[in-house]
Amino acid sequence: MNESIPNTLDSGERLPLARDGGWEFETLVVHAGQEPDPGTGAVVPPISLATTFAQEAVGEHRGYEYSRTGNPTRTALETCLATLEGAPYGVSFASGLAAEDAVLRLLSPGDHAVIPLDAYGGTYRLFDRVHGPVGLSYTPTDESDPEALDDAWRPETRFLWIESPSNPLLNIVDIAEAARFAHDRDALVVVDNTFATPYLQQPLSLGADIVVHSSTKYLGGHSDVVGGFVAVTSPELAERLGFVQNAAGAVPSPFDCYLVLRGVKTLAVRMERHCTNAAAVAELLAGHQAVHRVLYPGLPSHNGHDVAAKQMRGFGGLVSFVLTGGETAALEVARSTRLFTLAESLGAVESLIEHPHRMTHASVADSPLAVDPGLLRLSVGVESTTDLLADLRQALDKVAR
């Protein structure tokens, strides 16, 4: 390699990262932030467990003082993920919700945000029960409808918070359009890119200001680490988020940083396989008599199909569907799959099935965001397509009889 790939910053300061040197995404996932360790030649960034770092004289150090403030393994992770999002700055957190919480701390009492009508339940709870009581207001809105967006807008709206595809209905928002709308009104656009990942969609290049991730999902990819990440282009936002990261202290452990770095190396190949398997699953569901409706942006019948085709490289690994037999049938299917494990979460190599109404979205049960009890959400993994389809077919056949 004769062109430089963004390397572990040798300083704990939040410096703009080197640009990607022209490397393709598939190369960056493996190498960005992770050139061989200058001290030992180790090809994997060491897990730096030290909580404190020796200083030559007071205030004279090699970029690291105390591990909450800055840690070399965390720097490698932040460099890598920021590069993948095409961002000059990245800040990592102990969970996706910790990352979202840090972003909401950019707002002040009296500010207002527009959020998706089917926001992830935990995001809704964060707005409603953590930031609501201290003065943040919000309006859940169908963000794919410009008139609804206009109706929800207030003079004090500061954030347009987007999930595209959304959790669990896989709605699609035209990010470039939404960014023009919000910027004309002096608001910032935040995109939760957890479902798409930077392999399928890069919101900053579409005009978004802030990207948030639950790296617990596809970035980690193996159901073995909880983490969060924020990417921004503005140095001022980066500085404020870095301040919150240090001052509030919801940092990821060095081992967790290592796990996400390890997982993300295969992001490109995993996403290709997730997309292929999910498309096959969506097709099976669409043709099965037990299924009333399939929600998958890859299906031409999906409302957001054309926008998704324009702004994404593939349609993702999540598929939701509503059973003709309502909740009873949904619970029976969830109980009957053998390969799809009944569990919360998504985005890992193994296929999962869940019932949003009683599981991931239970916290929105009595709100305008309540989810249809007949809905199931699948996180389609990377296993054999044939085995996945056979498993689903036998579970659906039980409720079609």
Ligand SMILES: Cc1ncc(COP(=O)(O)O)c(C=O)c1O
């Ligand atoms: C779209 C989305 N955003 C954020 C989160 C929160 O992430 P975490 O569980 O890592 O806190 C989740 C979790 O499921 C999610 O699905």
